[in-house]
Every structure is written in structure tokens, then in C-alpha cells.
Amino acid sequence: MNEFEISVSGEELDLDHCVMSGQVFRWTRHGDGRWIGIDGDHWYAVERTETGYAVQSTGSEAEFRKHFRLEESLADVVAEIADRLPESASVAASGFRLMRPSGPRETLFSFLCSPNNHLLRITSMVQALSEFGEPVFPNEARRFPSLEVIAGIEESALRAKGFGYRSPRIPGAARALLERGGESYLADLKAGPYRTAFDQLITIDGIGPKLADCICLFAFDHGLAVPVDTHMWQAATRNFFPEWHGSALTELRYRAVGDYLRSRLGERAGWAHLYLYRENQVMGRTRKYTESK
DNA sequence: TACGGACCTTTC
DNA sequence: AAAGGTCCGT
Numbered sequence: 001m002n003e004f005e006i007s008v009s010g011e012e013l014d015l016d017h018c019v020m021s022g023q024v025f026r027w028t029r030h031g032d033g034r035w036i037g038i039d040g041d042h043w044y045a046v047e048r049t050e051t052g053y054a055v056q057s058t059g060s061e062a063e064f065r066k067h068f069r070l071e072e073s074l075a076d077v078v079a080e081i082a083d084r085l086p087e088s089a090s091v092a093a094s095g096f097r098l099m100r101p102s103g104p105r106e107t108l109f110s111f112l113c114s115p116n117n118h119l120l121r122i123t124s125m126v127q128a129l130s131e132f133g134e135p136v137f138p139n140e141a142r143r144f145p146s147l148e149v150i151a152g153i154e155e156s157a158l159r160a161k162g163f164g165y166r167s168p169r170i171p172g173a174a175r176a177l178l179e180r181g182g183e184s185y186l187a188d189l190k191a192g193p194y195r196t197a198f199d200q201l202i203t204i205d206g207i208g209p210k211l212a213d214c215i216c217l218f219a220f221d222h223g224l225a226v227p228v229d230t231h232m233w234q235a236a237t238r239n240f241f242p243e244w245h246g247s248a249l250t251e252l253r254y255r256a257v258g259d260y261l262r263s264r265l266g267e268r269a270g271w272a273h274l275y276l277y278r279e280n281q282v283m284g285r286t287r288k289y290t291e292s293k
Numbered sequence: 294t295a296c297g298g299a300c301c302t303t304t305c
Numbered sequence: 306a307a308a309g310g311t312c313c314g315t
Contacts, residue, residue: 115308
């Protein structure tokens with residue numbers, strides 16, 4: 001177990017905000033103020049200090065920094081986005097950054113749990129999936145299961161755990177990936193261009209354009225990927241495509257929203273999407289609260 | 294192509 | 306009722 005201190009301001013890294021934002025699903029905040037997280041082959045326990053974060057981990061400081069993308073200055077990124085996309089300038093981006101999960105496998109299967117679902121239930125489903133992995137960490141935490149193991153899970157077992165209609169898609173996707181070369185196929189999609197990865201992913205049953213873009217952005221580090229979900233769609237129709245306000249998100253419009261952000265922001269499009277997504281999510285909560293009064 | 298509906302279950 | 310959608314029919 002390694003111990004190290006990360007010296008960083010809350011403006012540059014707000015751990016709470018990052019790990020609870022729906023980019024990753026294996027971090028939890030404990031009552032004692034610590035965060036416990038698993039990413040790929042490593043386990044982390046983190047505490048806020050006066051100057052940054054104190055970390056215990058099976059991994060190294062370099063790996064922690066990579067996970068939170070600390071090689072990028074958030075101040076610089078936000079300034080760049082605000083400059084090229086003034087519509088997003090109002091977003092309070094303090095400490096909220098694009099993360100970098102280390103294993104594409106875990107991201108892919110986590111988002112396979114996400115359609116038509118809540119963040120809270122997605123998290124509990126990802127937890128249930130990780131129960132199939134080997135117990136190598138403290139506190140009974142487990143590594144995310146291999147493709148072989150996931151491929152062998154019975155649909156009925158997932159149904160019994162409350163996965164509902166997503167149940168067959170999970171072992172199904174694992175089998176499809178294995179047929180295409182397994183982990184090395186995923187590694188090739190990460191190494192290759194965004195467009196190729198997107199086109200490949202949507203041929204897997206249960207993965208549509210939105211999931212493909214989440215996997216491309218989070219797992220493959222493809223900055224051109226713009227996941228357009230219900231929140232992003234509302235933000236887009238409010239800020240960029242008012243003529244589409246209230247209308248359905250079709251395949252053509254999905255492409256148009258992504259192309260628009262890509263043309264304005266290039267490789268920062270995906271990162272910017274985080275702020276548009278979150279702004280709308282927060283506004284949605286406020287709206288509900290107001291309506292209930 | 295575009296639009297409607299169904300889909301498992303939990304949580305707001 | 307709605308949730309970080311996708312798939313399948315018209």
C-alpha cells in the first residue's frame with residue numbers, strides 16, 4: 001500500500017464532484033469524510049487536507065494523477081472552453097474535470113446499465129456486476145470481472161438481481177467483444193480514431209450512439225465524442241438549436257449536435273459536454289423543486 | 294428518415 | 306412519473 005499527498009486546490013480538483021458525477025461508478029463517499037474508490041487494478045482511499053488530498057492506494061501517485069487527468073490545468077481548459085463556447089461560460093466548473101478510467105471494459109459495462117435509469121441504481125448495478133470479480137482489494141472490494149466471466153453470467157442471474165431488460169445485453173456484449181478479439185480489440189479502438197470506435201461500438205446490441213460516445217469519451221479518451229443524452233439535448237436546444245426545442249432527438253439531430261460542438265471545440269468537445277450536461281441537470285433539479293412548491 | 298411505444302425496476 | 310436510451314414497429 002502506498003501513501004502520498006497530492007498538492008492541489010479545490011478549484012483544480014473537487015474529488016466529490018468528479019466521482020459523483022456519473023463518469024465512474026465505483027467511488028463512494030463515506031460518512032467519515034473519506035472517499036473510497038476502485039479504478040482498474042487499483043484501490044484508493046482519499047482524504048481532504050488543507051493543501052490537497054492525502055491518498056492511500058495500491059497504485060502510485062502517477063496513476064492517481066492520470067485517473068483525475070491532473071496533467072491538465074483545469075483553469076486553462078475552462079478558459080479555452082469559455083473562449084470558444086461563450087454559451088457555456090456561466091457554468092460553475094470549479095474542480096469538476098473529465099476523468100480517465102483506466103479500463104475500457106468497466107466503463108463499457110457500466111454504461112450498458114445506464115439506459116432509462118437513475119445514477120443511484122446504475123451504481124448499485126455496477127456494484128452487483130463487480131461481485132463477479134476476484135476479491136483482491138481491502139474491504140471485500142473486487143476487481144471488475146473479466147470478459148470471460150461476464151460472458152458466462154446467466155441472463156436469469158442478472159434478472160434476479162434486478163437488471164431487468166438489460167440482463168441479456170451484458171453477457172451478450174461480452175461474447176461479442178470476445179469474438180472480436182477481447183481486450184486487444186478494445187485496445188485497438190482506443191488507439192485508433194474516434195469515428196472507427198464509434199462505428200464499431202454501435203454494432204453491439206444494447207449500445208446506441210449515446211453509450212458509444214460515453215465509452216469513446218471516458219474509456220477511450222476520444223475528446224471528439226459528445227454523448228447527447230436527455231440533459232445534453234435540452235442544453236443544446238436551448239443554446240444552439242432553438243428551432244428543435246421540444247422535438248425528438250433523431251439520429252440526424254444527434255449527429256448535428258456533436259458536429260456543432262466538434263466544429264467549435266475540436267478535441268475539447270467532449271470535455272465541454274460535461275458542463276452543458278451538468279448545467280441542465282442542476283437546472284432540472286431546481287425546476288422540479290420550484291414546481292413542487 | 295421520423296415518430297411512438299415498450300421495456301425492468303427503483304427512486305424522486 | 307421519470308430516470309445519463311435502445312430497439313422495434315409503422
